[in-house]
Amino acid sequence: ETGVTQTPRHLVMGMTNKKSLKCEQHLGHNAMYWYKQSAKKPLELMFVYNFKEQTENNSVPSRFSPECPNSSHLFLHLHTLQPEDSALYLCASSPGSEQFFGPGTRLTVL
Amino acid sequence: GESVGLHLPTLSVQEGDNSIINCAYSNSASDYFIWYKQESGKGPQFIIDIRSNMDKRQGQRVTVLLNKTVKHLSLQIAATQPGDSAVYFCAENMDLSFQKLVFGTGTRLLVSP
Numbered sequence: 001e002t003g004v005t006q007t008p009r010h011l012v013m014g015m016t017n018k019k020s021l022k023c024e025q026h027l028g029h030n031a032m033y034w035y036k037q038s039a040k041k042p043l044e045l046m047f048v049y050n051f052k053e054q055t056e057n058n059s060v061p062s063r064f065s066p067e068c069p070n071s072s073h074l075f076l077h078l079h080t081l082q083p084e085d086s087a088l089y090l091c092a093s094s095p096g097s098e099q100f101f102g103p104g105t106r107l108t109v110l
Numbered sequence: 111g112e113s114v115g116l117h118l119p120t121l122s123v124q125e126g127d128n129s130i131i132n133c134a135y136s137n138s139a140s141d142y143f144i145w146y147k148q149e150s151g152k153g154p155q156f157i158i159d160i161r162s163n164m165d166k167r168q169g170q171r172v173t174v175l176l177n178k179t180v181k182h183l184s185l186q187i188a189a190t191q192p193g194d195s196a197v198y199f200c201a202e203n204m205d206l207s208f209q210k211l212v213f214g215t216g217t218r219l220l221v222s223p
Contacts, residue, residue, distance in 0.1 A: 090153050090154070101146075102153050104152075104153050
């Protein structure tokens with residue numbers, strides 16, 4: 001285990017639902033990340049937070065809204081998603097170079 | 111645009127063989143590279159990294175080779191075991207802040223007993 005936890009592990013939601021993904025790490029890392037992993041595609045960086053400040057938004061649609069209340073927690077708020085948003089959403093944290101990944105949330109949008 | 115790619119999508123080996131997974135990168139300014147292993151149902155797990163001032167780095171049963179001349183990265187796994195079966199990703203660091211990794215599509219390694 002990497003010390004990065006994600007909940008829920010699986011999520012099924014309709015296009016009109018609002019849900020949130022949670023990521024937690026107590027490794028003392030200052031940087032946290034959200035990635036999207038779709039079948040047969042490279043991991044896509046979505047957001048980067050450094051010391052609770054968002055430093056990267058990789059042209060992500062506004063239906064994905066990140067929140068970083070402190071350096072140990074990261075959320076991804078979801079609303080009015082599309083079926084093509086179905087994927088594995090991975091959280092990672094880093095002390096500076098190497099990134100430690102959580103197990104991911106498998107999201108299915110109906 | 112800049113990209114990280116993999117030569118083979120699937121590599122099948124026998125238990126005990128040595129495995130070599132290759133990766134090409136196109137950003138000559140990248141200075142840090144990582145190999146990750148992802149097993150089914152899990153997130154990527156760090157295997158080994160290498161900085162651009164090195165050509166080779168060894169870990170436990172794994173070796174990473176970096177050829178900056180041809181922008182090529184490889185992961186060698188010695189005495190491959192069934193537990194090594196997974197998808198392997200290379201990633202390159204795109205900026206000096208070490209925050210922006212670009213990942214390849216992955217190579218699936220299948221190890222037969």
